[in-house]
Amino acid sequence: MKYLIIATVVGFVLALIYVRVRPYLRLIRKVTESINSATDVSATRSATSSNKLVRCERCETWVPEDRALKLKSGLATFCSPECMEKEPISRGRKIAG
Ligand SMILES: [Zn+2]
Known part of the structure; x- marks a missing residue:
């Protein structure tokens, strides 16, 4: 007990x-x-x-690879849709104005 x-x-x-x-x-x-x-x-x-940095083909801005836009071919990289839509840089630049 x-x-x-x-x-x-x-x-x-x-x-x-x-x-x-x-x-x-x-x-x-x-x-x-x-x-x-x-x-x-x-x-x-x-x-x-x-993240790797890639250069925009158009304006030569360095952007993170995950934010960069790539062409289907994968040869050219762009920082923005604006740069992507523009025509590729031609060697003989026209100077306007
Ligand atoms: Zn660009």
């Missing part, structure tokens, strides 16, 4: 401790999750920051 009372008291105390500690456990879990997500973000950032 003595042991049963001790077991009950110990169980009660453990339950009390658990209730007291639970918010901290949650907090710790949240912090670790945020740290994990933060490291994930930095990993993806470093991966995307290794």
Whole structure:
């Protein structure tokens, strides 16, 4: 009978401790999750920051490869649709005005 009372008291105390500690456990879990997500973000950032730069055939502006527009042939790269739509640079430039 003595042991049963001790077991009950110990169980009660453990339950009390658990209730007291639970918010901290949650907090710790949240912090670790945020740290994990933060490291994930930095990993993806470093991966995307290794983007190659390509030069626009038209205006010679350097743009990231994922933002550049490419012709189907893949030979020419452009920074914008405007540059892409314009006629290719001719060797003999006409000086207007
Ligand atoms: Zn351009």
